[in-house]
Amino acid sequence: NAGVMQNPRHLVRRRGQEARLRCSPMKGHSHVYWYRQLPEEGLKFMVYLQKENIIDESGMPKERFSAEFPKEGPSILRIQQVVRGDSAAYFCASSPPDSSRPQHFGDGTRLSIL
Amino acid sequence: KQEVTQIPAALSVPEGENLVLNCSFTDSAIYNLQWFRQDPGKGLTSLLLIQSSQREQTSGRLNASLDKSSGRSTLYIAASQPGDSATYLCAVRTHNTDKLIFGTGTRLQVFP
Numbered sequence: 001n002a003g004v005m006q007n008p009r010h011l012v013r014r015r016g017q018e019a020r021l022r023c024s025p026m027k028g029h030s031h032v033y034w035y036r037q038l039p040e041e042g043l044k045f046m047v048y049l050q051k052e053n054i055i056d057e058s059g060m061p062k063e064r065f066s067a068e069f070p071k072e073g074p075s076i077l078r079i080q081q082v083v084r085g086d087s088a089a090y091f092c093a094s095s096p097p098d099s100s101r102p103q104h105f106g107d108g109t110r111l112s113i114l
Numbered sequence: 115k116q117e118v119t120q121i122p123a124a125l126s127v128p129e130g131e132n133l134v135l136n137c138s139f140t141d142s143a144i145y146n147l148q149w150f151r152q153d154p155g156k157g158l159t160s161l162l163l164i165q166s167s168q169r170e171q172t173s174g175r176l177n178a179s180l181d182k183s184s185g186r187s188t189l190y191i192a193a194s195q196p197g198d199s200a201t202y203l204c205a206v207r208t209h210n211t212d213k214l215i216f217g218t219g220t221r222l223q224v225f226p
């Protein structure tokens with residue numbers, strides 16, 4: 001059973017470009033979470049999605065950031081017009097519908113902004 | 115607002131020592147608490163999950179305890195090995211949300 005798959009592992013963008021980060025949850029998991037880890041800081045929650053629905057986006061910046069989890073395909077975290085401060089490791093986690101089960105994390109996408 | 119703190123921030127010990135990592139949280143109304151390990155440049159590996167109704171969980175040389183009323187959890191590592199070197203993170207989930215709130219971690223180094 002494959003784990004949570006994130007791609008790309010590393011992504012380099014210039015200021016003003018768009019970044020798209022992908023996450024495929026574990027088989028049987030319908031809940032997806034995105035977290036961000038800024039340099040020398042802890043992980044911070046960004047958004048929680050179920051298939052085709054955003055459940056909680058309280059940690060998402062109001063501008064430039066969006067997330068989706070379509071009926072078919074991976075979850076996408078999209079950052080428009082990237083700035084240097086967006087440089088971070090972005091982690092995706094997934095869990096089954098049973099909320100007592102643990103969240104399992106992918107290896108992350110390291111985003112660097114030039 | 116839930117805040118999670120981990121002490122110490124860093125720890126360096128010789129191989130073979132038993133050690134304790136601490137995690138404290140400000141709001142005792144948690145749903146569960148999860149301990150993770152993070153290796154440099156890698157993702158998080160889930161180690162143990164303790165439900166709010168449980169007092170402890172064990173996996174191999176790892177034992178995690180939970181005292182919800184005092185807002186504390188400890189991760190006990192027995193007979194530490196160099197391969198245990200990593201950053202250890204605790205995270206809590208509160209009743210009204212599915213998101214995890216993380217501590218800033220304890221960076222552990224076990225030297226031969």
